[in-house]
Amino acid sequence: xxxxxxxxxxxxxxxxxxxxxxxxxxxxxxxxxxxxxxxxxxxxxxxxxxxxxxxxxxxxxxxxxxxxxxxxxxxxxxxxxxxxxxxxxxxxxxxxxxxxxxxxxxxxxxxxxxxxxxxxxxxxxxxxxxxxxxxxxxxxxxxxxxxxxxxxxxxxxxxxxxxxxxxxxxxxxxxxxxxxxxxxxxxxxxxxxxxxxxxxxxxxxxxxxxxxxxxxxxxxxxxxxxxxxxxxxxxxxxxxxxxxxxxxxxxx
Amino acid sequence: xxxxxxxxxxxxxxxxxxxxxxxxxxxxxxxxxxxxxxxxxxxxxxxxxxxxxxxxxxxxxxxxxxxxxxxxxxxxxxxxxxxxxxxxxxxxxxxxxxxxxxxxxxxxxxxxxxxxxxxxxxxxxxxxxxxxxxxxxxxxxxxxxxxxxxxxxxxxxxxxxxxxxxxxxxxxxxxxxxxxxxxxxxxxxxxxxxxxxxxxxxxx
Numbered sequence: 212x213x214x215x216x217x218x219x220x221x222x223x224x225x226x227x228x229x230x231x232x233x234x235x236x237x238x239x240x241x242x243x244x245x246x247x248x249x250x251x252x253x254x255x256x257x258x259x260x261x262x263x264x265x266x267x268x269x270x271x272x273x274x275x276x277x278x279x280x281x282x283x284x285x286x287x288x289x290x291x292x293x294x295x296x297x298x299x300x301x302x303x304x305x306x307x308x309x310x311x312x313x314x315x316x317x318x319x320x321x322x323x324x325x326x327x328x329x330x331x332x333x334x335x336x337x338x339x340x341x342x343x344x345x346x347x348x349x350x351x352x353x354x355x356x357x358x359x360x361x362x363x364x365x366x367x368x369x370x371x372x373x374x375x376x377x378x379x380x381x382x383x384x385x386x387x388x389x390x391x392x393x394x395x396x397x398x399x400x401x402x403x404x405x406x407x408x409x410x411x412x413x414x415x416x417x418x419x420x421x422x423x424x425x426x427x428x429x430x431x432x433x434x435x436x437x438x439x440x441x442x443x444x445x446x447x448x449x450x451x452x453x454x455x456x457x458x459x460x461x462x463x
Numbered sequence: 464x465x466x467x468x469x470x471x472x473x474x475x476x477x478x479x480x481x482x483x484x485x486x487x488x489x490x491x492x493x494x495x496x497x498x499x500x501x502x503x504x505x506x507x508x509x510x511x512x513x514x515x516x517x518x519x520x521x522x523x524x525x526x527x528x529x530x531x532x533x534x535x536x537x538x539x540x541x542x543x544x545x546x547x548x549x550x551x552x553x554x555x556x557x558x559x560x561x562x563x564x565x566x567x568x569x570x571x572x573x574x575x576x577x578x579x580x581x582x583x584x585x586x587x588x589x590x591x592x593x594x595x596x597x598x599x600x601x602x603x604x605x606x607x608x609x610x611x612x613x614x615x616x617x618x619x620x621x622x623x624x625x626x627x628x629x630x631x632x633x634x635x636x637x638x639x640x641x642x643x644x645x646x647x648x649x650x651x652x653x654x655x656x657x658x659x660x661x662x663x664x665x666x667x
Binding site: 212213214216251252256278281282283285286287304305306307308309331332333334335377378406407408432433462 | 474476477480481483484509510511580581582583584585586587588606608609610627628647649650651652653655656
């Protein structure tokens with residue numbers, strides 16, 4: 212039986228892992244390559260690297276780090292951040308990324324997902340959506356969660372999947388950093404709308420939050436988190452043992 | 464030396480890295496001479512069957528690969544590279560494969576229950592059906608990483624392991640010196656490295 216995946220997310224800026232609370236107040240936690248090796252040997256099923264660098268110098272450092280990670284870590288690696296063209300896909304895929312996630316790039320350029328899916332296959336194209344409730348409706352936000360695009364999120368995610376995205380990362384801005392659990396209602400809405408894997412992101416604060424996620428939202432394929440793993444508040448081994456105990460299929 | 468066949472399909476950086484991590488010398492090559500010189504050959508691949516079969520053939524690598532196979536050299540196909548070892552595929556049409564293992568490649572949607580997501584993407588368990596040298600140090604139930612919408616359908620004597628995704632799907636195959644894995648050993652952590660290490664140890 213296919214297992215539910217546990218995915219640590221590493222936000223990388225200027226060669227270091229950082230994690231903000233509600234996307235603000237970044238602080239350093241560790242070296243990306245070392246952290247990736249650590250997670251891989253401690254049971255992570257996959258890793259997500261987000262490049263949150265703005266400068267071209269930083270982008271070069273990021274691809275160097277990516278290459279070094281792919282030389283040492285042999286689990287699937289999804290890369291996102293600053294992906295706005297198929298050239299960006301090529302840049303990170305050639306450094307060892309397996310999947311590429313697009314966010315603002317897909318909002319700005321509607322042909323990006325279909326073009327990338329045609330070139331690299333749908334399994335390689337991940338739509339990463341930052342979503343927040345606005346006046347009772349789910350809206351897609353752009354530019355790292357700063358700009359409300361006014362686009363209704365569930366329909367938009369479904370259109371991205373129809374256009375060729377093979378996986379969805381749903382990041383709830385409402386629950387991100389709050390550590391009170393994943394956004395179950397938002398996840399149910401998205402899982403009900405697409406038939407590709409959905410990765411839940413935003414809100415995990417403790418082991419029980421993952422158990423609740425997989426029990427309440429059977430369509431969720433994976434749980435993603437950052438700071439609770441980076442700061443050792445939840446160990447992946449303990450988390451997976453608890454999932455196993457709760458009869459949630461998990462790779463141990 | 465291990466030759467990783469480069470016919471313009473997919474990214475070979477991780478595969479080459481995984482082989483160097485287990486102490487093997489690997490070259491990513493599109494030169495038929497390297498296939499002749501190599502001790503073993505790995506045929507990788509992602510994407511669509513028809514396009515890949517066409518690229519493999521037009522690169523001039525299909526014929527030398529088939530002749531090395533007939534010479535008894537160990538060959539490992541990974542993911543789409545495994546599917547190419549079969550007689551035929553029905554992915555977006557009907558295409559001929561290398562015919563090194565009798566069988567065909569068809570959509571998993573034909574055999575799995577409705578409602579399951581396609582592709583199968585993630586870690587699933589191996590269930591052994593026939594012994595294979597690539598599993599010398601791998602235990603029953605080990606998890607490996609799959610990404611696929613199509614699977615091989617072939618006589619059971621060639622299947623060395625299955626995986627269950629609503630139905631038993633072919634996870635790996637062997638026909639003498641020809642080996643194939645549907646999953647990605649280069650993305651399956653230590654379990655995958657062990658499988659690659661065992662392939663590097665099988666006798667020609």
